[in-house]
Amino acid sequence: MNMQVNPFTDEVDWNFDVQSAGLLFGLPDIGDSKVKVFHNDTFIQKVTNTYRFDKEHLKAVLTFLFAENHGDGLLLYGPFGCGKTSFIREVLGRLHWPTLMLSWNETSDTADLIGKTGISFGDTTFDPGPLTLAAKKGHVLVVNEIDRGRAGNLVALNDLLDGGKLVIKETGEVITPHPNFRLVCTANSAGSGDLTGAYTGSVRKLDPAFLDRFAMLEVGYMTLESEMDLMLTQFPEYLEASGHFVERMCKFASETRAKAADAAELLSTPLSTRALVRFFHYGRAMNLVSKITGNAQDLPEIMPVLEFCYLNRLSPEEREVARVALNMTFGN
Numbered sequence: 001m002n003m004q005v006n007p008f009t010d011e012v013d014w015n016f017d018v019q020s021a022g023l024l025f026g027l028p029d030i031g032d033s034k035v036k037v038f039h040n041d042t043f044i045q046k047v048t049n050t051y052r053f054d055k056e057h058l059k060a061v062l063t064f065l066f067a068e069n070h071g072d073g074l075l076l077y078g079p080f081g082c083g084k085t086s087f088i089r090e091v092l093g094r095l096h097w098p099t100l101m102l103s104w105n106e107t108s109d110t111a112d113l114i115g116k117t118g119i120s121f122g123d124t125t126f127d128p129g130p131l132t133l134a135a136k137k138g139h140v141l142v143v144n145e146i147d148r149g150r151a152g153n154l155v156a157l158n159d160l161l162d163g164g165k166l167v168i169k170e171t172g173e174v175i176t177p178h179p180n181f182r183l184v185c186t187a188n189s190a191g192s193g194d195l196t197g198a199y200t201g202s203v204r205k206l207d208p209a210f211l212d213r214f215a216m217l218e219v220g221y222m223t224l225e226s227e228m229d230l231m232l233t234q235f236p237e238y239l240e241a242s243g244h245f246v247e248r249m250c251k252f253a254s255e256t257r258a259k260a261a262d263a264a265e266l267l268s269t270p271l272s273t274r275a276l277v278r279f280f281h282y283g284r285a286m287n288l289v290s291k292i293t294g295n296a297q298d299l300p301e302i303m304p305v306l307e308f309c310y311l312n313r314l315s316p317e318e319r320e321v322a323r324v325a326l327n328m329t330f331g332n
């Protein structure tokens, strides 16, 4: 007989091996630190072998995860597409720490965290939400973009963040959080709402009392060197075609970020790491690699790919600023 296994009713296997952090995260210069890797094989986040970890960020996150939890959450904040979500996913996946992830938005409410009642064959049932399950089982709950929705609807997290218990009103159940339960959130601002104007209308101010319950880690765009290195690892064929092309595209990306951070500039949407990956990816599919030289004559070839991946999102004025920056980068 083929038995359906429900991982939520199974206990997580918390036995662990101790492994070298340097090897696990591809950072040989992190010293001889060791981390626990759980035997658990349920709810593991998918990892890639191309992810680049920042040593200081990694140390901070590991400290948060492995320190005894006193009811703090961790907030990763920074501009869109810089690698916040993928960072926490890649860390937790390597540690085999069971993880539930969701995105917070305008319509999210408390029931999306705690769970909902329903009817099954005339009986009232309770369908537990990710917070309930994570607290019970010792998963990490990752709530992405908490500044995209109504802050008031996040209050369900407060009781747990205070080191308290989670009371499920619908069932009367009282859940004492598992010692391995952790809460990690991501946001575009440090909770103050929009600082640059880039997220007008979409980023909300977070409640200071809520934020007071978080350790905060700022994640920014990668340095030019790391980003070039990452793109060349993922798309080595561009290097074969031209020694300069990837470097110039990465420089263009960092130029758009500098402009977006500068209130005096018209450009408010930078070319993110996510969009840059997309550019090289579609460039490959659109046969850009066979046409590039790394010089100004590449511009007509670049434009259709860049429009598709980035420029079409911009206003005509912003697009002009980006176009001038691109021309300058390619020496025109």
Ligand SMILES: Nc1ncnc2c1ncn2[C@@H]1O[C@H](COP(=O)(O)OP(=O)(O)O)[C@@H](O)[C@H]1O
Pocket (backbone or CB within 6 Å): 050, 051, 052, 053, 078, 079, 080, 081, 082, 083, 084, 085, 086, 087, 186, 222, 230, 273, 274, 277
């Ligand atoms: N350090 C990194 N190493 C490898 N890829 C990265 C890195 N940072 C960002 N990326 C790429 O950028 C994409 C977007 O990152 P994501 O984590 O979704 O950004 P955010 O959550 O900050 O909006 C990832 O899917 C990945 O392709």
Ligand SMILES: [Mg+2]
Pocket (backbone or CB within 6 Å): 084, 085, 086, 144, 145, 186
């Ligand atoms: Mg994200």
